[in-house]
Amino acid sequence: EPFGDNSKRHARLTVHQRSAEINCSGVTMGGVITGSMFVGQGGQRRDYSLELVGAGLATVDQRKIDYGEAPKNLVEAQNAAKSNKVGIWSLEREVQETPKVVTKFKEEMATVRLSEIRSGNHFFFRVVGDESAKVMDDSMVEFTQNNGTRGAPCDVKVGKVVAALFNDGSGNAWYRAKILERGDRGRVKVLFIDHGNVDSVPLSSHLRPLDMTLGTDRVPAVAKEAKLALTKTRPLDDDEGVDGARMLQSMAWGKDLTARMHCDVDGVLAVTLMDGETSINEALVSSGLAIVGKQSDVELLSNKMLDGNSIVSLSAELTMSQEVARKSRIGIWRYGDIGDDDDDEV
The missing domain is CATH 2.40.50.90 (OB fold (Dihydrolipoamide Acetyltransferase, E2P))
Structure with a gap:
């Protein structure tokens, strides 16, 4: 990684063989302790994370910024490093322009059934006999049986596909859903990608991560x-x-x-x-x-x-x-x- 050696050298010169204060705030799924570290004492005490970010030798997790969970002082330090073009921000970021390939659409005919109506001319449909639809329906039934209907912590990011609860009249069950926006009072707006309907659901109780085998990279939206x-x-x-x-x-x-x-x-x-x-x-x-x-x-x-x-x-x-x-x-x-x-x- 660019400036990776610089960051390592900085750590060796400023932290190695020195007293440090570590405040543990969590543990990752892999058992790695996370937290903050302070080096020095009294008036020389400094936040090592802030030091790295401010020197352009580290970056703030973009997901934490998107969710508003990143400490304000870290974000400000990163913005200052960007403005001053220090460390990794001094590198020219090449923007490669790829020529647009214009693909002409060949008409297709299919037997379909509507699954959602938005207006007099706007709707969602499923192709009749589409094997992927049956596979996904059966898979989500199995997903519900295996996981029950309790929510679980997951990455709530706009555009991400997760499992969301919906009651079609026969009881709550999990369906694939794309997060459209985060609303007020702990709710999120989701699109059920295999049916076309939209709903606002409680984040804490109605969402959970999807199994990797159920992602849209494996089975596109039905x-x-x-x-x-x-x-x-x-x-x-x-x-x-x-x-x-x-x-x-x-x-x-x-x-x-x-x-x-x-x-x-x-x-x-x-x-x-x-x-x-x-x-x-x-x-x-x-x-x-x-x-x-x-x-x-x-x-x-x-x-x-x-x-x-x-x-x-x-x-x-x-x-x-x-x-x-x-x-x-x-x-x-x-x-x-x-x-x-x-x-x-x-």
Whole structure:
């Protein structure tokens, strides 16, 4: 490590064969005692950790900083070392720019079942017959049987995947969950990655570490996030938004559907959902509960695809359905045409 020899030399010169005061504050899982060390006496007494960090010969654990658990004086010493570019902070950190590889998306078809509905056009689904879904469901049942339903200390960091308790009506059980944010009063907001639902749970009683074999590096998230391609609905705080979500639920929930996955936009799939020969995208638009995406949306999706003809065709079909709804003055159109400002709110 850079400056590793410097740090060792500093210790030999300032600590070796000298009296030191060690305050033990904990023990790691490996049996290593942790704590603080002070060297010297009286007015010469100094905090050795603070000395190393201030000289740029050691760094503060970033996780402790993120969680607000790092001592303020250590953080301030590290910031000063950074500003003065001493020790390890004197090294130029090379930023290697790797050229972005643009991957075009090839359309895929799959039989799916919705597992969570967020709005009239936003949902999560599972692929029917996906073996990884069965493996994960069975594994989490076994995880619950082996560990019971009591929480255990774990690394609570935004983005980390842990086990979280959820009651689906049959009792508490453990499910894989990604930590979205730390809330107030000892609660955390989590996304259950194999189903798509979000919940706020008590940190102390509803979380525990996952077994390594259950990590997303072994089995990726089973539930896929998606939106209806070129189909914009109002938010749930609007009456038409609620009606749109209810229509999606009535047409799609509990059914095996055909999903035409056009492309991926920032981790969210743009899809056309079919119930037999019925397009759910078109049904929402023709009912006046959704409007068609703009030309910029068509271009965004088509540019991400190997062949964007299907998106162009979908846009044309949805536009025809929208014109019928507009002339019929139903749903969003019941008070007349909507302007660009209203369009942006959908």
